Amino acid sequence: MxxxxxxxxxxxxxxxxxxxxxxxxxxxxxxxxxxxxxxxxxxxxxxxxxxxxxxxxxxxxxxxxxxxxxxxxxxxxxxxxxxxxxxxxxxxxxxxxxxTNLDNVIEGVNATIANKLGLVERSVLDPKPNTVRKLSVYVPQTHVGAVQDALFAAGAGSIGNYTECSFFAAGSGTFKAGQGAQPYVGSVGSRHVEAEVKLETVYEVGNERSVLAALKISHPYEEIAYDLYQLENAYSKIGSGIVGKLPKPVNSADFLQVLKNQFGLSLIRHTQLLPGTVQKVAVCGGAGSFLINKALAVKADVFVTADLKYHEFFEADGRMLLCDIGHFESEQxxxxxxxxxxxxxxxxxxxxxxxxxxxxxxxxx
The missing domain is CATH 3.40.1390.30 (NIF3 (NGG1p interacting factor 3)-like)
Structure with a gap:
């Protein structure tokens, strides 16, 4: 090893x-x-x-x-x-x-907090931009299905709760193979016209190596014509924090007791308890004050994080229970x-x- x-x-x-x-x-x-x-x-x-x-x-x-x-x-x-x-x-x-790379994946640090609280219906609280790319490739019509299958198996084509997402349009491609080439179709020295499909799909940027490897293995051409595009779209599974729901609503005091028990806390710094019940919970391991407004924007009832300063507690503005459980405690x-x-x-x-x-x-x- x-x-x-x-x-x-x-x-x-x-x-x-x-x-x-x-x-x-x-x-x-x-x-x-x-x-x-x-x-x-x-x-x-x-x-x-x-x-x-x-x-x-x-x-x-x-x-x-x-x-x-x-x-x-x-x-x-x-x-x-x-x-x-x-x-x-x-x-x-x-x-x-x-x-922070482990902080920024949905199954990383914040998932350990969400697991302890039993949160369901989870999503990234603040998706990270520029983490999605688009692949556009020209494929002979006879091999579209095989290339799609390989790309999807490598992780391409995921958008939110949907997988195997792609777009394709039929057309014609031309090429002339030079000396030393071994063309899959056509002849060396002659222009060839082939019925092709322009196939497009998206992938998580961290998965690029696997996606391109799958493309090269599944595509029949000696030289593959493809383009990669950097997208500004945020990817739903990459970014800061997690927001989810408790299986059932509880009052604020009961939630704090669960938090204390699950994380072995001797104390919790928090804002004033909210009336009624809470259910939607945002979490961020370590110093998470930069996500307070994001938690408010998604209408979280509670935000659990650490390293909050005095004035940052005011930002909850009576609309959210803000809990500081300690840096080590949140990431233990x-x-x-x-x-x-x-x-x-x-x-x-x-x-x-x-x-x-x-x-x-x-x-x-």
Whole structure:
């Protein structure tokens, strides 16, 4: 097992291109070519986590939060980041971070929160633009069905709750094969006219490699004429936060009790309780104040997130129950997600969940 094998599985679930511009996800130390002795999944990289990795004989730490986030100009051990990086290099420990790209997929970080609350009818709260592309390809009429099937199997053609979406129009294509060509139809040196179909479909940008591979395998031509278009459309399964519904309405106080129990909370910072019942719930792991207006726009009754400032609580404006459960607390089940995904793919490999509580915040009562 190589480190690249682990990375490829994670990036198939949360492609690196979905991380935010300020982020630093990816392999931070080590090499993709290293043999992997095992994986330790954690939320944060701390000295205790690093010691645990060494004691459990694994050489890859997969963390949600990147150890290197800001720019580094030296490695002198002057702070905890520099000390941990020096220790990782000395002990040949690879560190991989999967941060906002995992935040931005519907089955990622926010799904772990939604699962704990039992939310149904889920959708992305703030879909990310420029995550959809359109493929336009010319196919001989005899092979339209085969090419469609291959593209759909590779994940193309999904729009909301619909799959196998495409458009095609019949026409005629011309080409003249040159010396050395091996044309599927026609003859070298002669112009050929072929009955063709212009086939168009859309795909998630993170799935482009698989879609193009399927096209090349299924298309009969030696040289395939196709175009790729970047669309401004947002993709419904990529973006920030999740909104869904509780199976049945509850009053605000009961919801807070469920939240407290499911996340093992000692306290919840929240706005004034709403009269009546709540059912529509928006969630965002980590710092989610940037989504308050989005949650209001979809008429969420509750928004669960973390790291809210004093003045941001006013933005709920009596229309929504705003809950701050803490950064670590909101993302604590991410290490379970990482462990489960890798154990399912590599059931006979050492994929371990860290036993360390990396929360740097303590509460005094």
């Amino acid at each position: 190589k480190i690249i094998d682990i990375v490829q599985e994670l990036e198939a679930k949360a492609p690196p291109m979905y991380q935010e511009s300020y982020d630093n996800s990816g392999l931070l130390t080590g090499s993709y070519d290293w043999d992997c002795s095992g994986v330790l999944c954690t939320l944060d990289v701390t000295e205790a986590v690093m010691e645990e990795a060494l004691s459990r004989n694994v050489n890859l730490i997969v963390a949600h939060h990147p150890l290197i986030f800001k720019g580094l100009k030296r490695l002198t051990g002057a702070n905890y980041v520099e000390r941990l990086l020096i220790k990782a290099i000395e002990n040949k420990l690879a560190i991989y971070a999967i941060h 089940f991410t290490r379970d997600w990482l462990t489960d995904v890798l154990q399912q793919k590599f059931p006979n490999f050492a994929v371990l969940k860290s036993v360390q509580n990396t929360n740097p915040v303590y509460y005094y009562f």
